[in-house]
Amino acid sequence: MTTPPQSGYNILILEDEVIIADTLARHLTRNGHHVVGTAISYEDAVRLYEETHPDLALLDIRIDGPKSGVDFAHFLRGQPRPIPFIFLTSQTDAHHIAQVRETFPKGYLSKPIQVGSLLATVEVAMHNHRADADKPDTVVLRDGRHTYRLPVESITYLQASHVYVRVNLVDQPVIMLRSTLSDLIEELGEEQFLQTHRSYVVNLAHVTRYDKESIYVNNKAIPVSRTRRSKVLSRL
Numbered sequence: 001m002t003t004p005p006q007s008g009y010n011i012l013i014l015e016d017e018v019i020i021a022d023t024l025a026r027h028l029t030r031n032g033h034h035v036v037g038t039a040i041s042y043e044d045a046v047r048l049y050e051e052t053h054p055d056l057a058l059l060d061i062r063i064d065g066p067k068s069g070v071d072f073a074h075f076l077r078g079q080p081r082p083i084p085f086i087f088l089t090s091q092t093d094a095h096h097i098a099q100v101r102e103t104f105p106k107g108y109l110s111k112p113i114q115v116g117s118l119l120a121t122v123e124v125a126m127h128n129h130r131a132d133a134d135k136p137d138t139v140v141l142r143d144g145r146h147t148y149r150l151p152v153e154s155i156t157y158l159q160a161s162h163v164y165v166r167v168n169l170v171d172q173p174v175i176m177l178r179s180t181l182s183d184l185i186e187e188l189g190e191e192q193f194l195q196t197h198r199s200y201v202v203n204l205a206h207v208t209r210y211d212k213e214s215i216y217v218n219n220k221a222i223p224v225s226r227t228r229r230s231k232v233l234s235r236l
Contacts, residue, residue, distance in 0.1 A: 008032035009126060012054040014072055015088065016040040016063040020111070024058060024088075027115050033122070042067035046075060056125060057085040061100060073103040074234075084129040086121055088113060102234050104191050139188060141167070143177040150175075152192065157217050158184055158201040170206075170218075196232050197225045210236055 011033050015021040018040075025035040036052035039045035042065055049057070057076060059069035073085055086107035087100050100108065106125035109117060139155075141148045150169070159166040160181050167175040167184075177184070181201055185193055195201045196215055206217045212229060214221040215236075224232050 008034055009055040009122065010034050010036050010052065011122070012036050012045065012048055012052065012057040013038045014040075014042075014045045014057065014063065014069055015060040017060070020060075020088075020113075024113070024118065027118060028122075031119055041065045042072050042075075045072045049076070054083060056083055056106075056122065056129075059085050059087050059105075061087055061089040061091060070099055070103060073100070073105065077103060084125045086125055099234075102231065141175075141177060141179075141184070141187065143179050145178070148175060148177075152188070153203075153205060155188070155193075155203050156206045157203060157220070157222055158193075160199040194232060194235055196228055197223045204235070207236065 008031075011028055013021050013024055013035060015024065015038065021038045021040075025038060028035055036054045037048045039048050041063060045057075045059075048054075057072075059072055061069045063069055069087065069089075073087075076082055076085055084106035085103075086109060087105050088109050088111060089100075090111040097108075106128055107121040109121055137152055138149055139152050141150065148167075150167075154170045154172065156168045156170060158181060159168065161176075163178060165177045165179050165181060165184055167177060169175065181195065181199075185195060185201055192204055193201050194204055200222050202215055202217050202222055207215055208218065209216045210224075210233075212224065212233070214223055215232070216222070
């Protein structure tokens with residue numbers, strides 16, 4: 001799906017201000033990229049994505065309609081092969097930054113958007129996306145006495161137990177590590193692993209359903225604390 005940089009990228013634009021969208025498309029096209037289309041709403045963006053399968057998306061945060069660019073970012077992250085996305089906005093306050101940060105964008109551009117910044121951010125976003133795709137799908141966990149090499153997908157959830165952490169695995173015995181949840185999250189990465197409670201971290205790939213009180217990992221109910229509920233629900 002991703003083409004070499006010199007051939008340009010297939011880019012979807014979600015922007016409800018027509019003049020801004022046309023300007024972005026013109027600059028991208030002049031510099032070798034292909035704009036697969038411009039959407040003005042969440043629904044348009046979903047349809048366009050499913051029809052064209054772009055390499056990257058540029059998303060305005062605030063658009064007309066009940067759903068925002070942030071909602072579409074969550075849609076993209078939920079796809080089998082997520083594509084990178086860059087947010088476009090005139091909102092640079094702490095609240096909006098915190099809101100978009102939870103979607104793990106590959107870039108952020110403030111309006112009015114400069115051509116040089118646009119092109120550079122697109123290249124950096126695609127470079128980082130390729131680097132992420134090349135990361136090994138195994139992780140090495142150590143506790144001072146033991147070393148374990150595990151497929152990341154085999155880890156279902158972590159549970160703190162005094163000075164140990166129980167690493168629950170698919171079809172394998174539980175591993176007890178003398179470690180902390182914070183250390184293991186740093187090792188595993190926050191993009192795939194989410195802390196739902198002071199004692200629990202789940203692998204998002206194994207979440208089958210959820211409600212306000214619990215996340216279910218392979219039918220195991222994992223508690224969601226009140227203080228973390230908003231952040232947890234924003235990631236699902």
